[in-house]
Amino acid sequence: MTKTKVGLAAETRKLAGWGRYPEATGLAVRPEKLSAVRAAVGSDRWSSVLARGLGRSYGDPAFNPEGCTLFTERLDRLISFDPASGWLRAEGGLSFRAILDLFLPRGWFLPVTPGTRHVTLAGALACDVHGKNHHRDGSVGRHVGGLRMLLASGEEVECSAQERPDLFHATVGGMGLTGLVLEAELRLRPIQTAMIRQQVRPAGDLDSLMALLEEHDNRVPYSVAWLDTVAEGRNLGRGVLLLGDHAGIADLPSSQARNPLSRRPGLRATVPFDAPGGLLNPTTIRAFNSTYYNLQKRKAGESLIALDPYFYPLDIVDDWNRMYGRSGFVQYQFVVPTSTARSTLVGVLEACARKGLASFLSVLKRFGPGAGNLSFPFEGYTLTLDFPVAPGLFEFLDDLDWMVLDAGGRLYLAKDARMSPATFRAMYPEFRRWLEVKHQVDPHDRFRSAQSVRLAMHSQEVSSR
Amino acid sequence: MSHLQSLRGRRICLVGSTSGIARVVARELVARGAILHLGARDLEEARRDAVDLELRGGLPVSVGRFEALDLGSHAAFLAEARQRMGGLDCVLVAFGILGDQERARRDFADARQIMDLNYLAPASVLSHAAAMLEDQGTGGMLVALGSVAGDRGRPGNYTYGSAKAGLHAYLQGLRGRLASAGIRVLTVKPGPVDTPMTFGMGFPGGRLTAQPEAVARGIVRAMERGSEVVYVPCFWGLIMGVLKAIPESLFKRMKL
Numbered sequence A: 001m002t003k004t005k006v007g008l009a010a011e012t013r014k015l016a017g018w019g020r021y022p023e024a025t026g027l028a029v030r031p032e033k034l035s036a037v038r039a040a041v042g043s044d045r046w047s048s049v050l051a052r053g054l055g056r057s058y059g060d061p062a063f064n065p066e067g068c069t070l071f072t073e074r075l076d077r078l079i080s081f082d083p084a085s086g087w088l089r090a091e092g093g094l095s096f097r098a099i100l101d102l103f104l105p106r107g108w109f110l111p112v113t114p115g116t117r118h119v120t121l122a123g124a125l126a127c128d129v130h131g132k133n134h135h136r137d138g139s140v141g142r143h144v145g146g147l148r149m150l151l152a153s154g155e156e157v158e159c160s161a162q163e164r165p166d167l168f169h170a171t172v173g174g175m176g177l178t179g180l181v182l183e184a185e186l187r188l189r190p191i192q193t194a195m196i197r198q199q200v201r202p203a204g205d206l207d208s209l210m211a212l213l214e215e216h217d218n219r220v221p222y223s224v225a226w227l228d229t230v231a232e233g234r235n236l237g238r239g240v241l242l243l244g245d246h247a248g249i250a251d252l253p254s255s256q257a258r259n260p261l262s263r264r265p266g267l268r269a270t271v272p273f274d275a276p277g278g279l280l281n282p283t284t285i286r287a288f289n290s291t292y293y294n295l296q297k298r299k300a301g302e303s304l305i306a307l308d309p310y311f312y313p314l315d316i317v318d319d320w321n322r323m324y325g326r327s328g329f330v331q332y333q334f335v336v337p338t339s340t341a342r343s344t345l346v347g348v349l350e351a352c353a354r355k356g357l358a359s360f361l362s363v364l365k366r367f368g369p370g371a372g373n374l375s376f377p378f379e380g381y382t383l384t385l386d387f388p389v390a391p392g393l394f395e396f397l398d399d400l401d402w403m404v405l406d407a408g409g410r411l412y413l414a415k416d417a418r419m420s421p422a423t424f425r426a427m428y429p430e431f432r433r434w435l436e437v438k439h440q441v442d443p444h445d446r447f448r449s450a451q452s453v454r455l456a457m458h459s460q461e462v463s464s465r
Numbered sequence B: 001m002s003h004l005q006s007l008r009g010r011r012i013c014l015v016g017s018t019s020g021i022a023r024v025v026a027r028e029l030v031a032r033g034a035i036l037h038l039g040a041r042d043l044e045e046a047r048r049d050a051v052d053l054e055l056r057g058g059l060p061v062s063v064g065r066f067e068a069l070d071l072g073s074h075a076a077f078l079a080e081a082r083q084r085m086g087g088l089d090c091v092l093v094a095f096g097i098l099g100d101q102e103r104a105r106r107d108f109a110d111a112r113q114i115m116d117l118n119y120l121a122p123a124s125v126l127s128h129a130a131a132m133l134e135d136q137g138t139g140g141m142l143v144a145l146g147s148v149a150g151d152r153g154r155p156g157n158y159t160y161g162s163a164k165a166g167l168h169a170y171l172q173g174l175r176g177r178l179a180s181a182g183i184r185v186l187t188v189k190p191g192p193v194d195t196p197m198t199f200g201m202g203f204p205g206g207r208l209t210a211q212p213e214a215v216a217r218g219i220v221r222a223m224e225r226g227s228e229v230v231y232v233p234c235f236w237g238l239i240m241g242v243l244k245a246i247p248e249s250l251f252k253r254m255k256l
């Protein structure tokens, strides 16, 4: 054990993202106080640092094996809340789960939420996460006001779209590489009930699924499609569109209308150990895909569903990432412009079929306009696929990268464990501009992640030009 | 077992409020409608905690400077707490240090600091708080965080353990003395808890290390029940029962 003056102990931990690939070992600290986080960022006991939230990004963006990883989940205090406008200011380590527990009963919901509530405010911001409402409301950065940041120099600064906008925009989606977000403002959205009006619309092939998605673009706030990656031939790309909107009080049966904001959290379960050989193998995944499609098809129509299972179906099972077994898995998420979407999707699905690869959970969604810089979304279609790590997988994904790149698309850094620096540069043309800002605030690359090292996202590149 | 006492509206002074355990206890308390005064030496942190707790619970939370080793300041600290909350129903003593037994063995000044912070200073706060509650004649509650380490001395941490043992005995005595005044005394004996105190120690059997949220719920439940001694998590009661029963001649040869 090593202790500094502020009593900040470091320990050596096994580090990984949610996909548990790749894994590394490195130093970790878990500051609970401002003095501790300042000391950790400034300490000369390690060469570089990185803030980590709840580790729900998949690949290698949330740990720094060569330096020190700062676990920030205990820096989670509320700072202010304005019930007139919904603006919440809190420390970066506050989780979406805590925000829901505290503010849902008061009639407030997140402006944008990913498919799990176990993310931190700053982690969501650093990845500029998107939700089922991206086509209407954009990504989370659009709902963020001021930030308070701790920079590599030890300086603490405020930034927002108005104040130091360069730093603000480079930090939203900036993967924790511009500095540590101490505080952030998020504008919550008022809701009347904790229920969702859901519509389930099956579609027998890719064309009808895409047509359905586009048809509902401007009509429904939440829309996402689950895709059956096993179906082939004329069923290729069949899936189920899941539409949703917040239910009003009038939508509730009278028994529930008296307590409209009470939550129905549903079941809880946990995966206590690594599934031997992976519970999710090609056979079970194929079976799941077909069964799920037929089940959903029968549920077609409208229903009222509780908010938690609607937004967070996977949160029912703790540690579900262990279902893939020891070697872990990768999530492959790309976005392509609407104009090239159909051909790319067909190409990717056919390539998977040829390879005999099926993805357990495959999600297709429409994005609205993007936010620039390193933020992932832009107008078009995004597809998310899960693959257990296995021999040959990465060569296959390299081939998919080419298809995505050809189509003018890109991969999501929050899910990436393996793309090459060249691919990254080709996919993110704004990287150069982002790097200028990084160079200003962190010229010596004090903030680094395994991912930033792999993708060579270094300030040094600017100075050596 | 007595019925549950509501903590709603109870005015509780947390001494050492920036401790990993106390911070979570504070959240549990405001969720139950208690009114808090936070005593800490790091006022910047305590003020941030106070704002957080006010937003969570909707009730005012005040803050005062508390330095454990300045025994002469304890009475005034408590008087200020009472004044800021408009009364005093409960004092919870949470500060403490684990220290380093190796260093304490080599340098008694280190050992003394462990004793000061885990026994002398808590006893000082408790004695002033007891007098205050007695004077008020309104009953109330004293709570202090001891440790399973105080149940039996071990080579690895007997300086800390002995201070906690002293604190346990002090609380036992107070409990008897204050019973007739309707003042309850609760001794909390946590097992290892995942806080800054233990982070980086690589505790063997990490699964025995509890999360502070679970410990805080245990403490607050014991306060509501009016318990006298509580192990958190409760299975430590069993473990310590067994450990205490081992004869000294055998225990000294066990590598614990």
Ligand SMILES: Cc1cc2nc3c(=O)[nH]c(=O)nc-3n(C[C@H](O)[C@H](O)[C@H](O)COP(=O)(O)OP(=O)(O)OC[C@H]3O[C@@H](n4cnc5c(N)ncnc54)[C@H](O)[C@@H]3O)c2cc1C
Residues within 6 Å of the ligand: A018, A050, A051, A052, A053, A054, A055, A056, A057, A058, A061, A062, A072, A092, A093, A113, A114, A115, A116, A118, A119, A120, A121, A122, A123, A124, A125, A126, A127, A128, A129, A130, A131, A132, A174, A175, A176, A177, A179, A180, A181, A182, A314, A414, A449
């Ligand atoms: C089941 C599941 C569903 C998901 N669904 C979606 C989805 O629908 N849409 C979507 O966009 N994403 C989704 N994700 C990904 C997830 O939302 C993002 O990766 C999110 O950023 C994770 O937040 P975190 O707190 O766990 O951050 P981490 O994974 O710990 O860190 C992510 C990044 O944030 C940075 N960071 C963390 N804290 C700070 C700080 N204080 N200051 C500066 N930088 C910081 C880290 O350095 C890292 O680069 C999903 C993930 C899972 C597991």
Ligand SMILES: NC(=O)c1ccc[n+]([C@@H]2O[C@H](COP(=O)([O-])OP(=O)(O)OC[C@H]3O[C@@H](n4cnc5c(N)ncnc54)[C@H](OP(=O)(O)O)[C@@H]3O)[C@@H](O)[C@H]2O)c1
Residues within 6 Å of the ligand: B016, B017, B018, B019, B020, B021, B022, B040, B041, B042, B066, B067, B068, B069, B094, B095, B096, B097, B098, B117, B145, B146, B147, B148, B189, B190, B191, B192, B193, B194, B195, B196, B197, B198
């Ligand atoms: N964690 C465990 O495993 C464990 C197990 C059994 C018992 N306990 C007991 O539970 C209590 C809380 O422990 P914890 O884990 O929450 O510890 P912690 O997070 O390390 O907190 C210790 C607290 O003591 C305060 N403190 C130390 N010296 C002080 C001084 N001179 N004046 C004022 N305050 C001082 C610290 O203040 P600063 O924040 O300013 O440093 C801090 O608030 C302690 O009594 C501990 O012995 C803990």
